[in-house]
Amino acid sequence: MPLRDGESALDQIVLRLPDHGVEISNWTSYRFTQNFQIPTAAWSFTLPPSVAGGSYRSFDDPDSTGASGPGKELLTGIQTGARVEISLNDRLQCTGYVEKITSEVSPNGGTLYTIEGRDILGPVVDACIDPAYKFTSGSTILDCILGVLAPFGIDTVYTSDDLNVSVVTGLPKGASGTRQKVKVKIPKRVAKADGTIELQYDTRDSTVVVDARRRDLRRITVKQIKPKMGEGVFAFLDRILRRFGLMIWAAADGSGVVVDAPTFDTSTMAYKITHRNGLTNENNVLSGSVVRDVMGQPSLIVGFATGGGQTADKTRNKVIMVNELVAYDYNEDLNPEPIEVVQDIKARYKGAKVIPPRTEVIGLEFLGKHRPAPMFIKDDESYDMEQLEAFVRRKMAELQQKSLVATYEVAGHTYKNLPWGVNTMVDVFDEVQDVLEPMWCVEKTFKKSRAGGTTTTIKLIRPKTFQIN
Structure with missing residues (x-):
């Protein structure tokens, strides 16, 4: 069967356990989803019995055959909490942690293992912020972010998503930013001689990668930022950042977090969706849907x-x-x-x-x-x-984005060797469903199964309808 426009002959997802020197590329099925508006990327991989039984490759020894022992040796590395790197054709897509392992006896013999997890912000989403946490007068957004995230081992903030998009997709990175060291105050509880507890602060070195085209987070002071009882750490940060038209997400390489807003730069429009009437090799759509929705749209x-x-x-x-x-x-x-x-x-x-x-x-x-x-x-x-x-812009964006949503399933995970990526522009030529305009990718899902093969589902919205600043 001839390849359609932009399709690759082979796309390979690899899961690495860097602390154990192991990588796995043979899967019964997998699903990897990243949504720009959801705090974390999430993934699920099912290993066939042959892999769970010890068939894996050590990336410290590229010539290893993979037949290296019983399943328990491999599964020693795949434990909850293990650090994971997920790459597509050597392009890093996500760094995170194993959070769930399920074993299931296969009717065909052997045991299937399904491992699931999220990126480095998974623990941040799950944790609650200490309601006693206080910020000193004159604290900036950067102080707030780095101070709250320090206990999770996150000490770097990028003020632009350009470098991250380049890591994930291979698109030109543009301005890479300037790395600068900053001092951050980290709260800690100290027991006093009278038995009471006092909140004190340690100072730690952290890093901010500044893009001159973006707002300088070191110059934005925050007022009246008090955690609420039972509030999640991520929810707290999101609540503060919304005041300034900003969002936060994990860098794919796990080196820190990005604090930025959606970008609709046409220089990222290296992707194309083609859905013409009739069968033609130009078409790269396996299936698709378009929703035009006026419900909830305020005047x-x-x-x-x-x-x-x-x-x-x-x-x-x-x-x-x-x-x-x-x-x-x-x-x-x-x-x-x-x-x-x-x-x-x-x-x-x-x-x-x-x-x-x-x-x-x-x-x-x-x-x-x-x-x-x-x-x-x-x-x-x-x-x-x-x-x-x-606040008003964010609310309008949350409503306007629903006005036109196009979802397409395509073969493989790349377009002309570029992995599909969120926060990128896609040129849509869908004459079947009458969508003929540039769209913005808000979500991607890489999937593989025996029944469905290797596919990607992308969700697109009109770019300016999610403009939050």
């Missing part, structure tokens, strides 16, 4: 911040963002004008800051324009206009 969002008045009209900090997808009409000169309900609400809240509409979003084709559905929300975490604007 505009009016956001209110904490303080400044007891009633909505007297609250000092107010931000309005009009939904460009559903709340604009065109006059005789084809100039976009907000629909009547939007104009009425804007007139009612004259003191509110109005976020300028994005012309590139207004022009997008979408079913359900002229939708009179205003949304009024309050954020107790926003303490100034900048933070409130970030």
Whole structure:
């Protein structure tokens, strides 16, 4: 069977146990999923009995045959907590830990072992932050991130995802950033002579890799950041970063975390989805679906911040963002004008800051324009206009992204030898389902099974509909 456009003859997923000098590439099935909006990448691999019985290769000895002993020798390395590296065609996709092992007697004889885990942020998601944790006056976002993550062995922050995308996909990395050492205060509990406990701070060296094109995290101070009882460590960091239009995710090589926002740089548009009518070698879609959804789309969002008045009209900090997808009409000169309900609400809240509409979003084709559905929300975490604007943008992005979602399954895991990657652009030419525009990859899933073969499922949304800053 001839290869379709962009397909590779062979894509190989390898799982390494670096602390044990073992790598495995023979699987009954596997599934690896990374979603830009979910805290961790997650994976599951099932070993056939021949591998569980000792058939593996030591990457310290590339010439080893793999037949090196009973299953317990291999499974000694594959224990919960073991550090794992997952690569595709020598491109590192994820670094994390084994978190779950399941054994199952196969009806064909032997024992199947399924190992599951997440990237280095898995423990961060599971852990709760100490509610007694306090930040000193003048603490920055960088202080907050590195201080909270230090107990998990994470001591490096990248302010751009460019280098990480390059590691995963092989795309040009652009500016790699400048590595700079920083001092971080780490809290610790100390017992005093009278038996009481006091919170003190140690100072540790950490690293920030600064991209001059991004916001400098060392210059963004945070106010009134107090952990809540029972709040997860990741949830705490996400709550703080949302104030500034930022997100956090793990670097694929496990060297630290990335603190950035989605990027819609067309230089990453090295991927293409082609779905033409009729059978042709240009098509690379095995199956696909497109959802156009107006449910939940507000005509505009009016956001209110904490303080400044007891009633909505007297609250000092107010931000309005009009939904460009559903709340604009065109006059005789084809100039976009907000629909009547939007104009009425804007007139009612004259003191509110109005976020300028994005012309590139207004022009997008979408079913359900002229939708009179205003949304009024309050954020107790926003303490100034900048933070409130970030909150409103994030809320609008969470809703707008659902307006058009395209999901495609393709053969293999690469396009023209580049592994599919999230936070990249994809040129979509789907004349069957009428999607003919650049899209942004929010999720990828690598899969292998005996029934389905080796495939990748990618989930795409319109890029500017998830713009959070």
